[in-house]
Amino acid sequence: MKKVGILGGGQLGRMLLQAAANYPVETFVLEKDAECPAAHLCHHFSKGDITSFEDVYNFGKDLDSITIEIESVNVDALKKLEAEGVKVYPRPEALEIIKNKIEQKNFYKENEIPTSPFIVTSKKEQLQNHLNYLPAAHKLAHGGYDGRGVQILKNEKDFDKAFNEEAVLEKLVSIKKEISIIVAISEDGKTALYPPVEMIFNQDLNLLEYQLCPANISEKTLWKAEAIALTVAKNLKSPGIFAVELFIDIDDNVLVNETAPRVHNSGHHTIEAAYSSQFDMLWRIMLGYPLGYTKPIMSSSMVNLIGEEGYKGPAKYQNLEEVLQIENVFVHIYGKKETRPGRKMGHVTVLSNERQELIHVANKVKHLLKVVS
Amino acid sequence: MKKVGILGGGQLGRMLLQAAANYPVETFVLEKDAECPAAHLCHHFSKGDITSFEDVYNFGKDLDSITIEIESVNVDALKKLEAEGVKVYPRPEALEIIKNKIEQKNFYKENEIPTSPFIVTSKKEQLQNHLNYLPAAHKLAHGGYDGRGVQILKNEKDFDKAFNEEAVLEKLVSIKKEISIIVAISEDGKTALYPPVEMIFNQDLNLLEYQLCPANISEKTLWKAEAIALTVAKNLKSPGIFAVELFIDIDDNVLVNETAPRVHNSGHHTIEAAYSSQFDMLWRIMLGYPLGYTKPIMSSSMVNLIGEEGYKGPAKYQNLEEVLQIENVFVHIYGKKETRPGRKMGHVTVLSNERQELIHVANKVKHLLKVVS
Numbered sequence: 001m002k003k004v005g006i007l008g009g010g011q012l013g014r015m016l017l018q019a020a021a022n023y024p025v026e027t028f029v030l031e032k033d034a035e036c037p038a039a040h041l042c043h044h045f046s047k048g049d050i051t052s053f054e055d056v057y058n059f060g061k062d063l064d065s066i067t068i069e070i071e072s073v074n075v076d077a078l079k080k081l082e083a084e085g086v087k088v089y090p091r092p093e094a095l096e097i098i099k100n101k102i103e104q105k106n107f108y109k110e111n112e113i114p115t116s117p118f119i120v121t122s123k124k125e126q127l128q129n130h131l132n133y134l135p136a137a138h139k140l141a142h143g144g145y146d147g148r149g150v151q152i153l154k155n156e157k158d159f160d161k162a163f164n165e166e167a168v169l170e171k172l173v174s175i176k177k178e179i180s181i182i183v184a185i186s187e188d189g190k191t192a193l194y195p196p197v198e199m200i201f202n203q204d205l206n207l208l209e210y211q212l213c214p215a216n217i218s219e220k221t222l223w224k225a226e227a228i229a230l231t232v233a234k235n236l237k238s239p240g241i242f243a244v245e246l247f248i249d250i251d252d253n254v255l256v257n258e259t260a261p262r263v264h265n266s267g268h269h270t271i272e273a274a275y276s277s278q279f280d281m282l283w284r285i286m287l288g289y290p291l292g293y294t295k296p297i298m299s300s301s302m303v304n305l306i307g308e309e310g311y312k313g314p315a316k317y318q319n320l321e322e323v324l325q326i327e328n329v330f331v332h333i334y335g336k337k338e339t340r341p342g343r344k345m346g347h348v349t350v351l352s353n354e355r356q357e358l359i360h361v362a363n364k365v366k367h368l369l370k371v372v373s
Numbered sequence: 374m375k376k377v378g379i380l381g382g383g384q385l386g387r388m389l390l391q392a393a394a395n396y397p398v399e400t401f402v403l404e405k406d407a408e409c410p411a412a413h414l415c416h417h418f419s420k421g422d423i424t425s426f427e428d429v430y431n432f433g434k435d436l437d438s439i440t441i442e443i444e445s446v447n448v449d450a451l452k453k454l455e456a457e458g459v460k461v462y463p464r465p466e467a468l469e470i471i472k473n474k475i476e477q478k479n480f481y482k483e484n485e486i487p488t489s490p491f492i493v494t495s496k497k498e499q500l501q502n503h504l505n506y507l508p509a510a511h512k513l514a515h516g517g518y519d520g521r522g523v524q525i526l527k528n529e530k531d532f533d534k535a536f537n538e539e540a541v542l543e544k545l546v547s548i549k550k551e552i553s554i555i556v557a558i559s560e561d562g563k564t565a566l567y568p569p570v571e572m573i574f575n576q577d578l579n580l581l582e583y584q585l586c587p588a589n590i591s592e593k594t595l596w597k598a599e600a601i602a603l604t605v606a607k608n609l610k611s612p613g614i615f616a617v618e619l620f621i622d623i624d625d626n627v628l629v630n631e632t633a634p635r636v637h638n639s640g641h642h643t644i645e646a647a648y649s650s651q652f653d654m655l656w657r658i659m660l661g662y663p664l665g666y667t668k669p670i671m672s673s674s675m676v677n678l679i680g681e682e683g684y685k686g687p688a689k690y691q692n693l694e695e696v697l698q699i700e701n702v703f704v705h706i707y708g709k710k711e712t713r714p715g716r717k718m719g720h721v722t723v724l725s726n727e728r729q730e731l732i733h734v735a736n737k738v739k740h741l742l743k744v745v746s
Contacts, residue, residue: 001708018394021387021414022705024690040416041394275701275724284697293700297670297724317397324657327666328648332395335374351648351670 001026002064004286006038007050011334011344012069012263013038015271019279023287030059037334038069053077060086065286067240068262071099072143087187089286090261091238098236098261101168102141108256111235113228115256116247117171124162131156133171141166173255177248179215180266181229184281184291187239192281192291193226194274196246197266197302200359210303210362212355213269213296217248224254232259241282243267265304269349272330273300298351301358303365305346307339313373315339317346323369326361328352338373345371374399377659378432378439379411380423384707384717385442385636386411388644392652396660403432410707411442426450433459438659440613441635444472445516460560462659463634464611471609471634474541475514481629484608486601488629489620490544497535504529506544514539546628550621552588553639554602557654557664560612565654565664566599567647569619570639570675573735583676583735585728586642586669590621597627605632614655616640638677642722645703646673671724674735678719678744680712686746688712690719696742699734701725711746718744 001024006013009031017038020027027042032049039045048055050070056077060066065087066078078092090098097107108115119130121138134156140149140163151161152172178201182194198215199208217225229244236242236259243264245257267278276284276292284292307315314337324331333346348369350361374397379386382404390411393400400415405422412418421428423443429450433439438460439451451465463471470480481488492503494511507529513522513536524534525545551574555567571588572581590598602617609615609632616637618630640651649657649665657665680688687710697704706719721742723734 001710014394017414018391021391021708022703024688024706024708027413040400041390041414043413275703289694290698292697295700315397321662324665325663327668330395330648333397335394335397337374 002287003028003062005030005060005063005066006042006069007056007059007066007073008069009033009036009038009045010069011037011332011346014041014334015268015332016067016069016263016279016282017041019277020283022280023283025283025287028059028063030055035337037336050074057081065089067282067286068095071095071261075099087286089238089282090236090240090242094236094238094240094261098259100141101139102166104258105168105170107235108232111231113231113235113256114254116173118168120166121163121169122166124159124164127153127159127162127169128156130169133169135172137170137172138162139168139170141168173247174250175247176250176252177215177217178245178257179217179225179248180211180243180245180264181225182264182267182270182278183229183233183242183244184278184285184294185233185239185242186285186291187288190291191230191233192294193229194267194270194278194294195296196222196225197269199266200362208304209366210301211266211269212358212362213273213300213302216355218252221248221252221254228254228256232256236261239285241267241278241285265344265347268332268347269300269302270294271332272349272351273297299353299355299358301350301362303348303350303362303369304344305333305348305369305371307341307343307345307371309341311371311373312340313338315345316372318370318372319368323348323365326350326364328357329361329365339371343371375437375660376401376435378403378436379415379442380429380432380439380446381442382406382409382411382418383442384410384719387414387707388641388705389440389442389636389652389655390414392650393656395653396656396662398656398660401432401436403428408710410709423447430454438462440655440659441468444468444634448472460659462611462655463609463613463615467609467611467613467634471632473514474512475539477631478541478543480608481605484604486604486608486629487627489546491541493539494536494542495539497532497537500526500532500535500542501529503542506542508545510543510545511535512541512543514541546620547623548620549623549625550588550590551618551630552590552598552621553584553616553618553637554598555637555640555643555651556602556606556615556617557651557658557667558606558612558615559658559664560661563664564603564606565667566602567640567643567651567667568669569595569598570642572639573732581677582739583674584639584642585731585735586646586673586675589728591625594621594625594627601627601629605629609634612658614640614651614658638717638720641705641720642673642675643667644705645722645724646670672726672728672731674723674731676721676723676735676738676742677717678706678721678742680714680716680718680744682714684744684746685713686711688718689745691743691745692741696721696738699737701730702734702738712744716744
């Protein structure tokens with residue numbers, strides 16, 4: 001049996017390991033928290049720091065393959081491991097491009113991939129010379145994650161929120177829709193695309209309410225989006241799973257927002273809604289099996305279960321029973337002991353071929369199920 | 374989080390633990406083989422003998438709930454655990470009825486549940502007085518499993534194969550079809566039935582080829598079968614999952630063959646083909662959640678992957694890649710290191726709403742995928 005390691009032991013690792021149990025594979029996890037969601041589902045758990053060269057190298061050196069569930073890992077160790085013959089998904093060079101917001105934007109530019117106009121800044125003062133970019137998103141080059149390291153600068157008054165270190169200033173796009181496409185690339189360069197997912201936001205709070213798959217977009221927009229997603233993934237020159245997040249602007253232009261070189265929140269619905277889930281697909285790639293079938297079994301919606309504001313402590317799931325009573329929902333609780341505001345604690349997928357039902361049930365779940373303490 | 378233990382660490386435990394990772398639950402497994410399919414997927418693995426009073430009692434005494442993946446466990450320990458407040462699925466009294474083939478047959482008789490005529494024997498000589506039961510199946514009262522402990526006695530010449538200890542002599546039924554119905558019963562007595570599964574046998578070898586769901590039976594037969602399955606499960610007076618195996622004879626009578634008080638091979642297709650799988654359903658029951666939805670997402674067939682005759686040693690999966698190339702199949706390899714003739718090594722589920730395609734793909738998988746060494 002091949003030995004495959006995962007850097008990080010959160011919910012993505014957990015769902016990867018649920019899928020791994022369908023294949024002959026020996027699994028390893030490196031993570032500093034021994035009570036993390038994935039710790040008990042692997043063959044061998046190692047306590048350690050995924051940002052440490054030594055920890056990552058020692059963890060990986062006897063493995064056949066290694067993958068990540070988060071970008072903030074030690075890339076130098078992955079490079080050394082790759083040089084010594086360990087297969088790394090995604091390749092360290094691809095990861096390096098994605099990890100640094102400046103390199104990521106330059107990568108889009110160099111490969112003629114449409115993305116919002118941007119400039120690079122390293123000091124607040126520089127912003128004064130680029131007022132024509134406002135309103136803009138100011139994004140730290142290093143270490144941003146899940147909305148951290150991003151500031152929206154509407155006008156000069158917001159400049160005190162700006163970053164005084166390496167960052168990207170991106171012109172804000174007039175967004176009509178946000179979608180995401182998951183792309184799978186095998187070792188021998190074969191590709192498979194999942195149907196795009198559409199993000200539905202709360203207009204007032206500007207927070208993600210739920211996602212819908214497939215996205216409600218025109219055929220022409222679909223073609224553009226698929227071509228762009230494929231171009232992004234192919235130019236990263238690495239096997240693996242890539243989530244390409246895209247904006248559709250008010251003129252129906254399709255622009256890349258950002259790319260994750262790994263299994264992704266926007267692909268969770270594939271567990272039940274596709275023949276081969278994104279997790280299954282990554283194992284197929286890493287174990288050298290043929291790519292899976294990305295066709296939807298049914299249309300779906302997906303609601304993230306986020307730690308409620310104002311609660312910190314041992315997690316409780318309010319109205320979980322009511323939600324489990326709905327016939328066509330699939331509940332995934334990640335088993336994190338502690339909740340805190342904004343923490344991803346689980347998700348719920350809804351299957352139906354009636355779009356109105358997908359929306360209705362997603363809203364119902366969103367308003368019923370709360371993570372408190 | 375509730376603490377729930379599983380006696381036995383085979384493939385049923387493995388699939389239970391894959392499903393457990395959707396819920397907040399702390400999992401425990403007791404099994405003598407530390408490399409068994411379920412060992413690495415629980416929070417706490419205990420090496421021990423599930424037939425030993427001491428091992429089972431010590432394993433269970435600090436748990437909230439305990440279940441089984443095989444009947445051959447120490448029932449006395451389960452009784453003591455239940456008396457001390459541990460919830461046991463199925464209840465030890467139900468397990469005791471099922472474990473003993475004589476008690477199981479008497480249970481059907483007492484509850485007026487149709488089953489083939491039988492008598493109890495304890496010595497070979499007794500068979501001479503019951504020639505009118507031939508052809509018959511002679512089944513050991515204790516310890517039979519997966520075809521072991523069963524002898525077919527066609528005529529007096531076969532009597533040397535008969536058992537010289539407590540056994541049941543069952544008149545053979547002229548079988549038109551064999552089906553199985555999985556019944557779920559919650560703590561508060563609510564029930565849910567999965568659609569019946571039909572077993573398709575190789576006529577020449579009398580071996581199970583594959584199963585189909587839903588079974589191709591008349592509405593009238595379906596009603597009879599469902600009523601019988603429900604009567605069996607309800608009279609066992611226990612929450613849990615029950616697989617009721619039924620014969621449909623040439624006169625369209627429906628007779629119980631036998632019952633398993635646990636998740637069962639005939640319910641594996643529910644992982645992909647039902648909204649709530651049999652494994653998900655058992656967690657819902659044990660964690661006190663509402664019963665899940667048993668409606669099929671799609672029709673399905675399922676092929677068991679059995680160790681090929683003539684091979685014993687480290688398992689290899691011939692033509693696995695070819696099978697993984699088929700769009701609508703779901704492969705489950707149980708991760709057993711060693712294969713041996715007849716050993717259950719995995720299964721493959723096929724989804725389609727075209728019955729001919731289910732049959733075609735099942736046959737294709739059956740003839741392609743071989744477990745050798």
